[in-house]
Structure formats: structure tokens, C-alpha cells
Amino acid sequence: xxxxxxSLRKGNIVELDNxxxxxxxxxxxxxxxxxxTTSVDMRRxxxxxxxxxxxxxxxMVEKATVDEREYDYxxxxxxxxxxxxxxxxxxxxxxxxxxxxxxxxxxxxVKVYIQTFDGVAIAITLPQKAVVEIAETEPVTxxxxxxxxxxxxICTNGLRVLVPPHIGAGTKIIINTEDLTYQERAKD
Numbered sequence: 001x002x003x004x005x006x007s008l009r010k011g012n013i014v015e016l017d018n019x020x021x022x023x024x025x026x027x028x029x030x031x032x033x034x035x036x037t038t039s040v041d042m043r044r045x046x047x048x049x050x051x052x053x054x055x056x057x058x059x060m061v062e063k064a065t066v067d068e069r070e071y072d073y074x075x076x077x078x079x080x081x082x083x084x085x086x087x088x089x090x091x092x093x094x095x096x097x098x099x100x101x102x103x104x105x106x107x108x109x110v111k112v113y114i115q116t117f118d119g120v121a122i123a124i125t126l127p128q129k130a131v132v133e134i135a136e137t138e139p140v141t142x143x144x145x146x147x148x149x150x151x152x153x154i155c156t157n158g159l160r161v162l163v164p165p166h167i168g169a170g171t172k173i174i175i176n177t178e179d180l181t182y183q184e185r186a187k188d
Contacts, residue, residue, distance in 0.1 A: 003063045005038040005055035011125045013064040020045040020064055022123045028057055045122045048097055066115045073110045083114060094121040104157045105130045105177055126177045131186045132157060133172050
């Protein structure tokens with residue numbers, strides 16, 4: 001299925017030269033003068049090599065048809081990460097290089113979307129928001145305004161995020177899983 005380059009998003013599967021690539025990052029550039037372009041960072045599924053491509057935004061790109069289903073996270077072992085489809089109870093094992101940095105968000109019962117091609121997992125999509133607990137952060141400085149000053153914090157899963165001054169250790173917050181930014185304090 002052909003799509004225009006500007007419509008590519010993270011997690012899409014693209015076919016180039018009879019090889020499949022998963023999109024890691026996609027940005028559209030609209031210069032004042034000249035042709036608008038789409039810059040795409042991709043990973044070749046067969047061997048994990050990262051590739052950067054640039055197309056005109058109106059160029060047609062072959063998008064591969066993959067099977068995408070919702071799975072529940074079960075556990076991790078030497079083989080990889082194990083997931084189960086809630087409807088059929090089918091289990092799938094996903095290798096560590098496909099999961100990548102997303103592993104810090106995987107916990108019991110976390111629902112993810114896994115894209116498979118010929119029965120092999122090629123990409124994983126996390127929920128857009130995740131609840132994490134702050135393990136340590138700097139103490140609140142009296143008189144500090146909450147305008148735009150953020151302080152560094154370390155979560156219980158080892159993640160580093162910037163949080164507003166009023167957030168302390170032990171507080172649960174909601175963060176965006178794509179860019180790891182603070183969204184709001186979690187409602188208990």
C-alpha cells in the first residue's frame with residue numbers, strides 16, 4: 001500500500017528494496033524556500049541496522065501490511081519478553097532488541113500493541129501515558145515559583161524525568177512514553 005512520506009509515524013512498517021524497516025522517528029521540514037521534506041529514522045527488521053532516509057513530503061512510499069494486535073505483558077526471561085493475546089490466549093515472545101528502551105514501562109498487566117509480520121514480532125507500541133513513581137528528587141526550595149522551573153527526578157524504574165518543584169519522592173506521576181515528559185500528577 002503506497003502512502004505519502006509525510007504521513008509516516010513512529011511504529012509504521014516501510015518496505016524499501018524488498019526489505020522491511022520500522023520507523024523510529026519521523027519529522028517533516030517546511031523551509032521558507034524550497035521543497036518540504038520528510039526525514040525518517042528507521043531500523044531494518046532483518047538485521048537491526050539503523051538507516052536515515054529523506055523524501056519529499058509528497059513522494060509515495062510503500063507501507064507494508066502487518067498484523068497489529070493488543071497483548072498483555074507477562075514476564076521476561078532469557079528468551080525475551082513474553083506477551084499474551086487476551087482473546088485467544090496465544091503467547092508471543094518478543095526479542096530484547098525489538099522492545100528496546102520500552103522495557104522500563106513493561107510491568108504486570110501492561111497492555112501494548114505488537115506488530116507482527118509472518119508471525120514474527122517486528123515492533124511494539126506502548127500506551128501513550130504511563131504512571132511511574134518518583135524514587136528521589138531534589139527537595140522543594142521555599143519561595144520557588146512553579147512558573148517554568150523543572151527539577152530532575154529519578155523514578156523507581158530507573159527513568160530520569162524533569163518534574164515541577166512541588167513533586168516529591170514517593171509521588172506517582174503520569175508521563176508521556178514517547179518523549180518522557182511530565183504530564184500530570186497521578187490521581188490515586
